[in-house]
Amino acid sequence: xxxRKHIESVVLPLSAILVALLLFGLFxxxxxxxxxxxxxxxxxxxxxxxxxxxxxxxxxxxxxxSALCTALPARLGLVIIGNEGALVMGGIxxxxxxxxxxxxxxxxxxxxxxxxxxMLFGGVWIVIVGAxxxxxxxxxxxxxxxxxxxxxALLNHLVEGPMKDPASLNKPSTFPLESLxxxxxxxxxxxxxxxxxxxxxxIIAYILIQRTTFGFAARxxxxxxxxxxxxxxxxGQLTLAICFLAGACAGLAGMVEVAAVHxxxxxxxxxxxxxxxxxxxxxxxxxxxxxxxxxxxxxxxLASGGILQRSHGLxxxxxxxxxxxxxxxxxxxxxxxxxxxxxQPQSNVTRNA
Amino acid sequence: MSEALGWWGVPLAIAAGTMRGxxxxxxxxxxxxxxxxxxxxxxxxxxxxxxxxxxxxAISYLTRNSLGNVxxxxxxxxxAGLAGAxxxxxxxxxxxxxxxxxxxxxxxxxxxxxxxAFFFGKPFIQPVAPQLPTxxxxxxxxxxxxxxxxxxxxxxxxxxxxxxxxxWFFRATRxxxxxxxxxxxxxxxxxxxVSIFKVRMLSIMGGSFLAGxxxxxxxxxxxxxxxxxxSSGQGLMAVALVIFARWNxxxxxxxxLLFGGAQALGPALQSVGVDSFxxxxxxxxxxxxxxxxxxxxxxxxxxxxxxxxxxKEN
Numbered sequence: 123x124x125x126r127k128h129i130e131s132v133v134l135p136l137s138a139i140l141v142a143l144l145l146f147g148l149f150x151x152x153x154x155x156x157x158x159x160x161x162x163x164x165x166x167x168x169x170x171x172x173x174x175x176x177x178x179x180x181x182x183x184x185x186x187x188s189a190l191c192t193a194l195p196a197r198l199g200l201v202i203i204g205n206e207g208a209l210v211m212g213g214i215x216x217x218x219x220x221x222x223x224x225x226x227x228x229x230x231x232x233x234x235x236x237x238x239x240x241m242l243f244g245g246v247w248i249v250i251v252g253a254x255x256x257x258x259x260x261x262x263x264x265x266x267x268x269x270x271x272x273x274x275a276l277l278n279h280l281v282e283g284p285m286k287d288p289a290s291l292n293k294p295s296t297f298p299l300e301s302l303x304x305x306x307x308x309x310x311x312x313x314x315x316x317x318x319x320x321x322x323x324x325i326i327a328y329i330l331i332q333r334t335t336f337g338f339a340a341r342x343x344x345x346x347x348x349x350x351x352x353x354x355x356x357x358g359q360l361t362l363a364i365c366f367l368a369g370a371c372a373g374l375a376g377m378v379e380v381a382a383v384h385x386x387x388x389x390x391x392x393x394x395x396x397x398x399x400x401x402x403x404x405x406x407x408x409x410x411x412x413x414x415x416x417x418x419x420x421x422x423x424l425a426s427g428g429i430l431q432r433s434h435g436l437x438x439x440x441x442x443x444x445x446x447x448x449x450x451x452x453x454x455x456x457x458x459x460x461x462x463x464x465x466q467p468q469s470n471v472t473r474n475a
Numbered sequence: 476m477s478e479a480l481g482w483w484g485v486p487l488a489i490a491a492g493t494m495r496g497x498x499x500x501x502x503x504x505x506x507x508x509x510x511x512x513x514x515x516x517x518x519x520x521x522x523x524x525x526x527x528x529x530x531x532x533a534i535s536y537l538t539r540n541s542l543g544n545v546x547x548x549x550x551x552x553x554x555a556g557l558a559g560a561x562x563x564x565x566x567x568x569x570x571x572x573x574x575x576x577x578x579x580x581x582x583x584x585x586x587x588x589x590x591x592a593f594f595f596g597k598p599f600i601q602p603v604a605p606q607l608p609t610x611x612x613x614x615x616x617x618x619x620x621x622x623x624x625x626x627x628x629x630x631x632x633x634x635x636x637x638x639x640x641x642x643w644f645f646r647a648t649r650x651x652x653x654x655x656x657x658x659x660x661x662x663x664x665x666x667x668x669v670s671i672f673k674v675r676m677l678s679i680m681g682g683s684f685l686a687g688x689x690x691x692x693x694x695x696x697x698x699x700x701x702x703x704x705x706s707s708g709q710g711l712m713a714v715a716l717v718i719f720a721r722w723n724x725x726x727x728x729x730x731x732l733l734f735g736g737a738q739a740l741g742p743a744l745q746s747v748g749v750d751s752f753x754x755x756x757x758x759x760x761x762x763x764x765x766x767x768x769x770x771x772x773x774x775x776x777x778x779x780x781x782x783x784x785x786x787k788e789n
Contacts, residue, residue, distance in 0.1 A: 153594070201576075201578050201579065201582075203582055254765075254768075254769060256774070257774060258768075258769050258772050258773070258774060259772045259773050259774035259775075260765075260768045260769055260772045261715075261718070261768070261772070263518065263578050263582075264518075264711065264714060264715045264768070265765055265768060267708070267711050268708065268711065268712070268715070268761045268764055268765050269761075269765070270708075271707060271708045271758065271761045272758045272761050272762060272765075275754050275755060275757050275758035275761070276754075276755070276758070278754040278757075279752065279753075279754035279755045282753075282754055283751060283754070397586060400582060401583075401586065404579060404582075404583075436594075437593065437594055437597040438593075439589075439590050439592075439593030439594040439597065440590075440594060441590075442586060442589060442590030442593060442594070443587065443590035443591060443594050444590075445586050445590065446583060446584075446586040446587025446588070446589075446590045446591075447587065449582070449583035449586055449587065450565070450569060450580070450583045450584075450587060453569060453575050453576075453579055453580055453583055454569060454572060454575065456572075456574050456575050456576075457572035457573045457574050457575050459574065
């Protein structure tokens with residue numbers, strides 16, 4: 123049943139995105155580009171035709187997985203932004219297993235093992251953040267962001283040293299994954315199966331949070347920590363479990379990038395899907411299903427970065443400015459909940475009508 | 476640089492690093508200290524630092540002909556501070572809206588600030604801008620490495636003076652008291668007739684002004700270039716450092732020097748031939764920050780010195 127409250131939680135973020143588009147247009151105008159030209163380029167590059175849809179969906183896959191890394195802990199009241207680090211760690215875990223399996227193992231087994239390794243590495247990475255929060259009171263936002271830099275330093279160390287493929291000169295990388303083991307495309311498209319992983323993960327996360335006792339316990343602890351403790355909820359275990367799942371999702375995104383897109387681990391892992399994922403989670407108001415939809419939108423915007431550079435002479439950071447504007451507008455829209463009369467429930471009688 | 480010095484180059488480079496690498500930490504942490512004393516957190520100083528670095532470099536480059544090689548970078552520093560203050564105004568306004576979380580605004584400002592810096596900074600990656608003049612205290616030595624290590628920035632000295640001044644400001648002035656009152660007990664401050672919004676807005680803008688100057692020290696002093704990689708989390712580490720420094724400006728100074736030294740470890744070891752773990756040593760400052768946070772935080776009680784209203788809803 124759609125209540126006015128539901129409508130409000132759709133209308134406000136959407137209007138925030140519209141306002142951000144407007145501000146972005148003014149920004150482009152100030153930078154000397156024609157805003158309407160920019161809008162139409164973004165639309166064409168993102169959703170204009172089937173091939174651009176495919177580009178957007180390829181980018182949406184890691185975004186939705188990485189968004190869950192922020193969205194799940196948010197339900198527990200934690201602001202975790204270690205998406206990029208968990209994604210990188212997942213990539214490292216996946217490529218390590220993939221390279222260790224030689225050439226003779228059945229591809230499906232290798233892919234499952236790579237996915238599990240990616241999830242394990244990413245999961246443990248964020249569990250560290252959760253554990254520090256729970257037992258030492260360390261601010262999870264700052265620690266998770268610091269862990270990003272540690273993960274990237276580790277990746278640089280591995281691709282410049284122990285795991286370096288001497289043939290990769292321009293962009294130091296690990297040895298390539300056997301092409302047999304790479305995750306393939308959905309038949310008839312250029313979209314890899316990572317998108318399916320992402321959608322499944324979003325659905326599972328939604329059911330877990332909204333429809334299970336575990337999710338209810340997590341939301342309770344997120345709503346009122348003290349009440350949860352008094353009610354006897356195992357807050358520590360909940361924190362660790364949620365953090366593991368969150369990191370595992372981002373780690374899976376790293377596995378997808380390694381096994382389906384690049385075929386090896388290198389600096390292409392930390393190109394900003396982590397930060398994009400944070401934005402997706404906040405715009406989706408930490409709802410896993412909404413995160414899936416918003417990830418497609420943002421994937422489209424990321425896919426249009428190249429065209430902005432080529433046809434409008436705007437630097438590639440334009441997309442970053444736009445992301446920042448969307449983020450700021452969405453945060454402002456948070457303060458508008460309950461203030462727009464037309465969107466308020468009129469009375470208890472008509473509420474569910 | 477350490478060929479003539481051998482292993483002595485390592486402590487020398489670390490000593491130089493404490494001054495060179497510590498300067499941005501010092502400004503950002505003092506800025507964050509001022510901000511947090513008023514009861515709001517600003518994680519977005521990472522974006523402010525980048526915007527400051529870009530602005531200072533661009534202004535110094537653009538005005539080098541009209542202002543000359545000495546005044547242009549100084550003007551750049553000022554404009555960088557102003558650019559920081561503008562970003563601060565956005566943060567200050569948005570973070571004080573009803574139901575809006577200041578941590579989330581900070582994350583958004585990191586993305587927005589770095590976007591702005593990279594967008595406008597693109598044309599300035601290649602050109603060479605005039606650098607801030609330095610005080611050369613190393614001329615007693617004939618070794619170029621020693622001379623380079625003792626080129627001290629006036630910004631570092633300014634920071635050295637600023638820390639005790641800010642300490643005194645919080646302890647002994649009426650304005651300092653107002654900021655502390657707003658940060659510790661907003662209700663009491665409101666009862667005194669103080670506008671919480673204004674005090675916090677000014678504190679956040681002032682803090683961002685300092686962070687912008689910190690960015691200028693990156694691009695106009697050390698490393699003295701503008702690239703998109705110029706700040707790698709220094710703004711954020713400085714925020715963590717304020718917790719470690721217990722919201723005390725003098726301790727911010729000591730902590731900044733420590734972090735500057737830690738940051739110089741990787742390049743210093745590489746220069747004497749230890750390069751197999753170069754990339755791992757580059758993680759030293761982050762690991763150090765984490766380690767310090769683990770040691771100094773406590774799950775049981777609020778930290779001594781923490782402003783009372785920090786982390787509370789609007």
